[in-house]
Amino acid sequence: MARRRFEDVCVGEEVKARPFRLRRVDLIRYAGASGDFNVIHWNERVARSVGLPGVVAHGMLTMAVAGRLASDWAGDPGAVVGYGAKFTRPVPVPDDDDGAVLEVGGVVAVLDEQARTARVDLTVTVEGVKVLGKAQATIRLA
């Protein structure tokens, strides 16, 4: 994969939207890999007892998966110099084969010529509802 060049990018450019599916097994796998074993991400009984509709995805998993749109566009995951998001809505992941589908799109919002960086603003929705706020990745371009 080649790194994207600063000269090839313009403000307003769209990063083609893609769906990312999350199933229960993905939550278990992320819990193990990250060390985040918060019970609401794998135990339906506990999730409901604290007022959630059921088991929900780790906010950090949603953020990481959405960030792939930006790092794939950059052509280098090490080119992401900044990445932030607000967790505005929980993402319930039902106990079935379909799970939940994140729709992730992006747009180049800011270019910094001196730093040769682009800020990509991500839109992350589930069934049309935004689940992340101010999801912004800053990419150092070649």
Add this chain to the structure above:
Amino acid sequence: MGINPMLAGRVYPPSAEYAVSREKIVEFATAIGSDDPAHRDPAAARALGHPDVVAPPTFAVIVAQRAEAQVFADPDAGVDFSRLVHGEERFTHHRPVVVGDRLRSTLHVDSVREVGGHGMLTTRVEVTDAEGAPVSTVVSTVVVRGDE
């Protein structure tokens, strides 16, 4: 009981060293569904200018959350973990995390606020390498829900 307002400005002692292995990077990349060769193949990572296999952009959350656990476990902090909701996360990478890094994390409490009956705690974890040079800054805000 809310979060102890005296917590703001507190700095916890640096964590034990965390050695970054290729296996852990592969495991984390797989868990976020990434098949990027830069997370697996040293030659692919070097072709992009990195010294070795490079970690995904949110990998530093592993060491950050270990550091943050100190404040949740601190009886003096008054944080009710069962009422905790993750509000916001922000990474600033001074350089990418790569295989062979020996990371240390230092937890800072940046602010404690009360908003609409809920407590809001913002922490900052400074991740450094074996030479003490900055690698990542991880700012996290958690909301501790008040009584309904």
